[in-house]
Amino acid sequence: MNIIKIVIKDIKHNLKNKRAMMMMVLFPIVLMSILGIALSGVFEGEKINLNTKVIYSSTGNGNLQKAFEGFEGRLKNIGVQFLKTDSEHEGINSVKNAAYSAYIKIDESANKLTFYKNDRFDFSAGLVESALGSFVEKYNLYYEIGKVNPAALNEIVSSKTNSELVKTVGLEKKREPRAKDYYAVTMLTLIILYSSMTASYAITNERIRKTYNRVLISPLKRHEFFIGKLLGSVLLTLLQMLIVILFSKYVLNAYLGDNLLIYGVIILSEIIMAVSLGQGAAFLMKNDTAVNGLLNSIIPIIVLLGGGYFPLEQFNSNILTTIAKISPVKWINDALFKVIYGNDYSKVLPAILVNLTVALIFLMLASIKYREEKVS
Amino acid sequence: MKVIKIEGLVKIFGDIAAVDKVSLNIEEGEIFGLLGPNGAGKSTIINIISGLLNTNSGSIEVLGQNINKHGTEVKINLGVVPQDIAIYEDLSAFENVKFFASLYGLKGKELRERVEEALEFVGLSDKAKNLPGEFSGGMKRRLNIACAIAHRPKLIIMDEPTVGIDPQSRNHILQSVKRLNEMGCTIIYTSHYMEEVEEICTRIAIMDHGKVIAEGTKEELKSIITDSNTVVITVRDGSRVNEEKLKEIQGVKTVEIDENTIKINSEKELNNLDKLILYFTSNKINIKNVESKIPDLETVFLTLTGRKLRD
Numbered sequence: 001m002n003i004i005k006i007v008i009k010d011i012k013h014n015l016k017n018k019r020a021m022m023m024m025v026l027f028p029i030v031l032m033s034i035l036g037i038a039l040s041g042v043f044e045g046e047k048i049n050l051n052t053k054v055i056y057s058s059t060g061n062g063n064l065q066k067a068f069e070g071f072e073g074r075l076k077n078i079g080v081q082f083l084k085t086d087s088e089h090e091g092i093n094s095v096k097n098a099a100y101s102a103y104i105k106i107d108e109s110a111n112k113l114t115f116y117k118n119d120r121f122d123f124s125a126g127l128v129e130s131a132l133g134s135f136v137e138k139y140n141l142y143y144e145i146g147k148v149n150p151a152a153l154n155e156i157v158s159s160k161t162n163s164e165l166v167k168t169v170g171l172e173k174k175r176e177p178r179a180k181d182y183y184a185v186t187m188l189t190l191i192i193l194y195s196s197m198t199a200s201y202a203i204t205n206e207r208i209r210k211t212y213n214r215v216l217i218s219p220l221k222r223h224e225f226f227i228g229k230l231l232g233s234v235l236l237t238l239l240q241m242l243i244v245i246l247f248s249k250y251v252l253n254a255y256l257g258d259n260l261l262i263y264g265v266i267i268l269s270e271i272i273m274a275v276s277l278g279q280g281a282a283f284l285m286k287n288d289t290a291v292n293g294l295l296n297s298i299i300p301i302i303v304l305l306g307g308g309y310f311p312l313e314q315f316n317s318n319i320l321t322t323i324a325k326i327s328p329v330k331w332i333n334d335a336l337f338k339v340i341y342g343n344d345y346s347k348v349l350p351a352i353l354v355n356l357t358v359a360l361i362f363l364m365l366a367s368i369k370y371r372e373e374k375v376s
Numbered sequence: 377m378k379v380i381k382i383e384g385l386v387k388i389f390g391d392i393a394a395v396d397k398v399s400l401n402i403e404e405g406e407i408f409g410l411l412g413p414n415g416a417g418k419s420t421i422i423n424i425i426s427g428l429l430n431t432n433s434g435s436i437e438v439l440g441q442n443i444n445k446h447g448t449e450v451k452i453n454l455g456v457v458p459q460d461i462a463i464y465e466d467l468s469a470f471e472n473v474k475f476f477a478s479l480y481g482l483k484g485k486e487l488r489e490r491v492e493e494a495l496e497f498v499g500l501s502d503k504a505k506n507l508p509g510e511f512s513g514g515m516k517r518r519l520n521i522a523c524a525i526a527h528r529p530k531l532i533i534m535d536e537p538t539v540g541i542d543p544q545s546r547n548h549i550l551q552s553v554k555r556l557n558e559m560g561c562t563i564i565y566t567s568h569y570m571e572e573v574e575e576i577c578t579r580i581a582i583m584d585h586g587k588v589i590a591e592g593t594k595e596e597l598k599s600i601i602t603d604s605n606t607v608v609i610t611v612r613d614g615s616r617v618n619e620e621k622l623k624e625i626q627g628v629k630t631v632e633i634d635e636n637t638i639k640i641n642s643e644k645e646l647n648n649l650d651k652l653i654l655y656f657t658s659n660k661i662n663i664k665n666v667e668s669k670i671p672d673l674e675t676v677f678l679t680l681t682g683r684k685l686r687d
Contacts, residue, residue: 005478009467016466210462214523217426218479219451 002220006228014236024240028191036180052124053081055091055100060108071135101125120321130342184254190308192270193299195237199278204288233275257340273355280362283369306330377404379562385434394420396586409577410566417586418566455529459536461516470504473522480527494526514545533564570673584681606669609638612662
């Protein structure tokens with residue numbers, strides 16, 4: 001019950017703080033609107049330009065190879081360049097060396113496709129992988145129909161409406177990220193990091209106002225104060241981000257994918273991470289100016305490495321790709337884009353785990369420091 | 377009944393003993409004054425009683441309970457008015473009192489009534505919806521008090537509650553302290569304004585360098601220096617007075633020079649007034665006025681420590 005009192009009081013404080021509300025709600029809305037319009041040319045309107053290279057090898061010239069050529073033609077339209085090689089070794093090495101984002105091995109005799117990708121081209125290679133998945137799904141259906149009823153297959157293939165027979169989940173049927181779609185995600189994940197400042201201010205403001213001791217001398221338990229502060233900042237940020245998300249979806253008409261629940265869970269985990277970072281910094285450093293200085297220094301770096309300002313793939317650097325992995329925003333943005341544009345959930349759990357691990361570390365440090373405070 | 381029982385309390389910060397083997401007993405219904413200069417250890421004792429600081433040694437019982445074992449029970453009956461104004465500037469006066477009172481388990485109609493009662497007590501009922509940012513320093517001080525009394529504590533600790541406010545607000549606060557006491561609250565009142573302590577406190581402990589150097593009623597404390605006489609001499613030009621020369625006069629214990637006013641404390645048995653007058657006349661320092669003073673707590677403190685309270 002006491003926890004709720006702290007939560008309500010903190011939310012009330014923040015809702016009255018017009019500057020903070022402007023920063024957390026208006027700022028991302030304005031940014032995603034401006035960037036969405038200003039950079040729409042770069043994202044080629046409704047069409048994505050992946051600008052990536054894929055190498056492939058084929059062991060025969062049968063149905064699979066022919067079908068693959070159709071797939072190749074469609075992906076060329078969205079900026080994927082294909083190069084054929086006879087050597088599997090060359091294909092794999094080209095991906096390893098980052099000369100190509102992916103390698104596809106077509107094994108006609110085994111009726112099998114094998115896909116290799118380089119993590120550095122996570123976004124573009126991921127989309128190619130996703131498209132390949134839907135191609136395989138469609139091919140398998142035709143193959144099975146052809147085995148049972150070849151006449152029906154001819155009819156389906158010649159039909160203009162054949163695509164409706166298979167619900168593709170890959171690139172072919174989904175929207176492509178426009179500038180406003182891209183920034184609807186990256187500006188959201190950027191601004192959430194600034195909720196760390198809201199969280200740290202919730203602590204340092206109590207010290208500045210001298211209310212910190214007044215609260216501690218009440219019968220309120222210390223852990224109730226600690227948890228109340230954490231929950232207050234999390235719920236407040238959640239509320240603010242809900243406004244931003246609703247704006248981006250219904251006013252800006254940005255595409256956020258079909259699974260808003262998973263989208264929300266990833267966002268929530270980032271909020272918990274950011275708030276814990278802020279609360280941890282406030283307990284560890286105490287001085288308001290020092291806390292703000294620290295957070296203002298590290299947040300832009302985390303966002304930059306996470307591709308929040310622009311995708312880092314374009315630098316084609318192994319070192320940068322490796323360093324970027326220390327940024328939780330990188331994990332979050334990757335997971336969100338994969339969910340939105342590929343219904344691919346493979347990065348959801350790692351992203352959530354990274355966020356919660358960072359949160360746990362800062363909360364533990366804060367908790368230790370908080371308990372030490374009395375023994376002065 | 378003893379509301380507070382402190383025995384052998386020690387609190388050390390680094391190499392300094394902020395509180396040095398202090399023992400105190402405060403009875404129910406008292407307004408107990410803790411008098412001493414800044415850094416005497418008053419706030420440290422209050423922070424220990426409030427549960428904000430641990431002790432190095434010694435024991436404290438509040439309302440018959442050990443604060444280390446029964447912290448929550450003690451806190452429910454404790455109201456602390458901190459030295460610094462501790463309120464939220466962006467919450468209204470009502471919301472401030474309501475929030476702090478709610479932490480003591482009050483809710484619903486009872487909470488609302490107690491908040492209104494506390495605001496009325498400090499004379500801020502008509503400002504309940506206003507933000508503290510619109511308040512004067514004195515009004516903020518009063519709100520600071522309201523936040524500490526809404527839950528009707530049995531023991532109220534007031535740590536320098538009148539610092540930096542106008543005489544009217546100071547008077548209001550002092551009257552409030554007396555009324556709270558009449559309503560049954562035991563009060564610990566710390567101050568370095570000896571006039572306030574002298575006016576409202578029923579018993580006083582004088583602290584210096586972490587130690588209680590004297591304790592008792594104001595009459596008892598003054599009796600410590602009944603062997604002294606205080607003479608206040610007003611001269612035309614105080615800058616010509618040599619403090620050391622005055623101290624050399626037989627029987628003089630302390631000398632305070634405040635511009636043209638010279639306060640001289642001497643041994644009562646040695647009537648040295650003629651020698652004092654002689655010093656001024658022989659040094660051609662014109663005397664404007666001479667008066668004999670009844671000793672006050674300031675003089676007591678000066679006699680005991682050799683320093684002024686506000687040094």
